[in-house]
Structure formats: structure tokens, C-alpha cells
Amino acid sequence: MTRLLLAALLMQSPADPLADRALAAAQQGDGPAAARLWQQAIAQDPRHYDSLFNYGVYLHRNGAQREAVALLDRAAAVRPGYQVHLIRGMNFQQLERREEAIRAWRQALPFQPRNVKLMQVLSVEYSRGRYFQEAAAIAREALKVAPDDENLYLLAIKAHHDAGDLPAAAELAAGAVRRFPNSARAQFEHGYYLQKRGVTETALQHLHLAMDLDPRYEEPFFFYGDLLVKLSQWEKALAPLRKALEIRPDYSPARVALSRALMNLGQLPAALDELKQAARLDPNNAQPWVMLSQIYFRMGQEDEARIAKETSLRLRRENPGVLEAAQPRPFPER
Secondary structure, eight states: OHHHHHHHHHHSOTTHHHHHHHHHHHHTTOHHHHHHHHHHHHHHOTTOHHHHHHHHHHHHHTTOHHHHHHHHHHHHHHSOOHHHHHHHHHHHHHTTOHHHHHHHHHHHGGGSTTOHHHHHHHHHHHHHTTOHHHHHHHHHHHHHHOTTOHHHHHHHHHHHHHTTOHHHHHHHHHHHHHHOTTOHHHHHHHHHHHHHTTOHHHHHHHHHHHHHHOTTOHHHHHHHHHHHHHTTOHHHHHHHHHHHHHHOTTOHHHHHHHHHHHHHTTOHHHHHHHHHHHHHHSTTOSHHHHHHHHHHHHTTOHHHHHHHHHHHHHHHHHOGGGGSOOOOOOOOOO
16 A cells, blocks of 8 residues: 555646645635636646646636647647647637647547547537538548538538538538438428539429428528529519518529519519619629610610620629639648
8 A cells, every 4th residue: 555655646746736726726716826826837847738728728718729729739749639629729819810720620630539529529610621522521520430420411411512612512502302301401401402403393392392391491492493594483483582682682693583483573663673682782793784684775764774784794803703703722731
């Protein structure tokens, strides 16, 4: 027993008592005292994990993210693990250092390889950085772990779509609708990719089913109406497009589609009103002004048509990104 006690004392760091006192002070709400004690503990033992980690977390939670970086990195070097890498990622995220946050979370994942929530976070962050291939890959990995999670299907569909892999997105959408037939979102996604492939009648069926399943979900109403406009079924398109706008009055693309239907029905003043609202709602979008020019011309208002055309050209020059899809890029390893 004496030998065991001696061995335990020899293994104990001189920083341990200070770290214990620091933790007690923090739990009592005395942050400054805790910080001083952690600093003393680290001075006693520069590789003392508990002090490095807890002081780093304290700084992170109290708005000192820049100061927390070095402490958390040192803690991770002493004892790599899920928690320390997770906090490092959160700290980098608050500093808007996305790549470093992703690297930290990737280091955390092997410690909990079935952590679906962390995979979701990684997929979202990859997408925000336009690392769409990586976003799609990690979303597919998450689906393997939790195949009954509809949100993971939607995450993977979007990631593949953003990556430009529409066949993979369509395949996932078909799988989602088989697994979740009573989901309005799954029905919509499948209908959306069917219409992209030109399978129009079946697409309309799935979009209509999505509308029935969730009458407050605006996207199926818009895409159903927009598809009818493209099929020159202008009268039938009015009701679903107006329903989309009833649900979401700021839905600018729905106003443009509705104005197109009204224009083709000869209801030019009504079409004009919709386009003016669309231009107000989406001031960087040239499309409403292109159509405004056409309608003004048809109404014989040549000066207004010229101004609308010039506005559309100016907006195209000033906002080229509005018409361009975000381009994917590989994740920089270092």
C-alpha cells in the first residue's frame, strides 16, 4: 500500500492542486481567480492537459477566442481526443477560420466515427466553403450510419447538387421518396429532379403530392406552377403560383413566373405589377427588368422599355454572380 501511494504521488503533477483550485473557483463563478490559478499551473507544468484545456475553454467561452487558440492546440498536442478537437473547431469557427475549424473537427471524428451530428456539421461547413465534393462525401458517410434520418438525405442531395453531380442527387432523391413517401420534402425533391430530366408528367404528380402533403410548403407550388408555365399551360399555372406567394410573399422567382403567365394571357397591367414587386424584392436580379422591358414595349411605352432594358444590362454587369452557380473547389489540406 505504501509503495502504491508513493507511486501515485510521484506521478502527480505539481500543477494538479492548482488546477483543482482553479476548477473550484470557476464553478463558484470566480473566473479571474480561476484564470490566475490555471496560469500558475501551466507555469509549473507547461504540458498539464487539464489546465491547458480548461483555461482554453474558459477563454473561448468568455470571448477571448484568439488567446484560446494556443492553449487548445497545446492541449490537443498533449492528449488528442474528441472533446479538445471539437472545442478547437468551435473556437476556430467563431474566429471565422473555416478551414482550421474543419481540420479540427476532422481530427475529432476518428474518436467518435459514428457521430452523425459532427458529420452534419462538417458537411454544412464544407458547403459554406464551396468544398462541395467533400460535403457530399461526408453526408454519404453519415447516411450509412443513420439511413433512416431524412435530414441526412436532404443534406446529401444538396451537397451533390452543389457539386454538380445531378445524377447522384437524383438517385438520392429517388431513394428518399421510397423511404419517406409521406414526406412533402422528399416528394418535392424527387419531382424536382424528374423535371430536370424531362420526365414531366411524373414530376408533376410528385410535386402535386408534395402540395397535398404540406399546404404551407411554398416550393412545390412554385415549381409546379413554373413547370406549367414552361408547358404553356398559363391559366392552370396561376393558382399554384399565387399560392406560393400567399405562403411566402417575398418569393421573387414566383412573381416572375406568375408575371410570365399573366403576360401570355394578355393581362399586361397585372404582369407589370408582379414584376415591379419582384424587382423591389430582388434588386440585384436583372430578370424582372428584362421582362419589364418586354411588357413596356408591348404596351407601347418605349421610353420605359428602354430604361428597363438599360437597367437589366447594368444589373448583369454589376452582379454577374447572380446568374452563376457557385463553383466547387478542393479542400486545401494545408
